[in-house]
Amino acid sequence: MPLSWLCILAGFSPGAERSSHIRWMEDESRTAAFIGKTSHWNDHMRIFGIYNIKGGVGKTTTTVNLAFLSAREGARTLIWDLDPQGGTSYFLCIKPKVPGGAKALLQGKPRPEPLVRSTGYQGLDLLPADLSYRHMDRHLTAEGMDDKAALKRFTRLLKPLSRHYDHLFLDCAPGLSAVAENVFRLSNVLLVPMLPSPLSLRAYNRLVRFLNRRPSPRLKVAPFFNLVNSDKTIHRVVIDRVLERHPVFMRTHLPDSHVIEAMGVKRSPLFTFAPNTAEARAYRELWEEIKGRTL
Ligand SMILES: Nc1ncnc2c1ncn2[C@@H]1O[C@H](COP(=O)(O)OP(=O)(O)OP(=O)(O)O)[C@@H](O)[C@H]1O
C-alpha cells in the first residue's frame, strides 16, 4: 500500500498536515454529554445538518431519503434546501423559488411559514431553495455583522418553524462558507456523507480541525461512507481501517448503486420506487444507527 494511504489512514496526512496532530472527533464522550440539551429558542425540534466540504458526495440524496424515513415514522419533518442549486427541491418536484430571496428571508420580511411547501408525502415539508441563496454569505457578513448577529438571523427565521416540526434537515451546499458555519452552530447532528478515499478523509480532517477550533456544545458529528464500491480495494481498505480506529464513523455505509442514482430520474425518495431493495435497507439501517447514536 502506498505510504500516503497509510499516513492518511493513520489519521495523519502528508504535506502541510504532517507536523500537526489531527484530532479525529472520536472522543464521543466529549460531545455526547451535550446531546439532549437544547438551545433556548428551540426546545423541541432536532436539527440535522447534512454537510461536506466536498461536492457530489450524496448530501442531497441522503437528505431526501432520511427525511422521508423520518416523516414516515410520524415525526413532523421539514427540509430546508439551502443550496442555490436546488437539488432537494428538484428531487421533490418543488419549484426552487422564495419570493424576496435570501436577503428578505434573513431579514425576516416574509414570515417563513407561508413559504413552506408540502411535498405530497405525509409529514414531509420543504422550505425551497432559491438562486439568491448564492448571495447568502454576503448578507450574513454585510454591514460588519458579527457571528452572533448572523446566527440570530437564522434563529429568528427558524424559531416559528420549530413549533411545527420535530425534525429539520438542512441540505447544505459544499464549501466552508458563512452559511455552513451557522449550520454547525444550529445543528444537533452534523451528517457527513463521504467517499472512502484518501482525499475525502483529508477533507474530513479539515472539517474536524475547523470544528475543534470553534466548538459548538450541542453538535454531534456523524460521518458515514457513501458511493461505496466493494470491488475497489481502496474502498475496502479505507472503510476497514477507519471503522477500526474511529468509532465516531457510522458502521452502515451506502453502496454506489444505479438504484440510488435513479432518484434523479424518478424525482422521488428511493422508498417510493424501490422499497424492497438492499439500497433501501441500507438507508433504513443508517437512519436507525444515526438515531441510536445521536438522539
Ligand atoms: N449511493 C449512491 N449511488 C449512486 N449514485 C449516487 C449515490 N449517492 C448519490 N449519488 C448520485 O451522485 C450525484 C451527487 O449526489 P448528490 O447530489 O446527492 O450529492 P451532493 O453532495 O448533494 O452534491 P452537491 O455538492 O453538488 O450538492 C447524483 O447524481 C446522485 O444521484
Ligand SMILES: [Mg+2]
Ligand atoms: Mg446537494
